[in-house]
Amino acid sequence: EARRYYIGIVGKYGPQVQAVLKKAAGLDIQTICSLHGPVLKENLGFYLEKYDKWSSYQPEESGVVIAYASVYGNTRNAAEYLADVLQEKGQKTVLYDLARCDKAKAVADAFRYDRLVLAGITYNGDLFPCMRSFIEGLTERNYQNRKVAIIENGTWAPMAGKLILGMFEKSKNLTFTETKVSIKSAMNAQNKEEIGKLAEELS
Incomplete structure (x- = not known):
């Protein structure tokens, strides 16, 4: 469901997402509060890896x-x-x-x-x-x-x-x-x- 939402709404803006991920790479992220969807507190590496792949247009x-x-x-x-x-x-x-x-x-x-x-x-x-x-x-x-x-x-x-x-x-x-x-x-x-x-x- 996260994939469907990301591709449908944010898919065009891969370079911008890549820029944000690079800035966030040095942060100690404890919680992800998305604009739409659940608040994430566990297994954050999994989600960040997915966003990295989606925003760089690599197949999963x-x-x-x-x-x-x-x-x-x-x-x-x-x-x-x-x-x-x-x-x-x-x-x-x-x-x-x-x-x-x-x-x-x-x-x-x-x-x-x-x-x-x-x-x-x-x-x-x-x-x-x-x-x-x-x-x-x-x-x-x-x-x-x-x-x-x-x-x-x-x-x-x-x-x-x-x-x-x-x-x-x-x-x-x-x-x-x-x-x-x-x-x-x-x-x-x-x-x-x-x-x-x-x-x-x-x-």
Whole structure:
């Protein structure tokens, strides 16, 4: 809950938090009285370590967040297929349906884990609104230091992959996978092979 709150409210201001933590490092801190939330009197090192990690935009855990936007279920099928392949490889995965999930939780988990897969559809030549909103929730909070993969879906003129990349053009220290997956309506055998390669690269 502290993570969700921090990322949602303070996430953009990592450099300022880092400056405060440096000033506080020399103090004998006995109690933390937060503006919102409980007064902390025990295990303060744990909380300070979390704030240091969050404000320096470092992942807390190894794992893959797969966030998808799907209209007819085909993009969801691809996301779930990738999740299954990754889990078979022993990778922790968290799956989010961006049209139905708690967006704040999805954004917080994208910061929590070190890898992110965005599975999006082309919608009126643009991204589906919930995918665009999710990415904005990341970029406005300085999302960085992660590996990102893209699965796009579009029957006539697939644009989702290019548009997702464009939304991250000002982001720092993101590594995009070499494997690109482009689906036309529904997964075929070639797409499953590509997703298998993507899973290898993410592992």
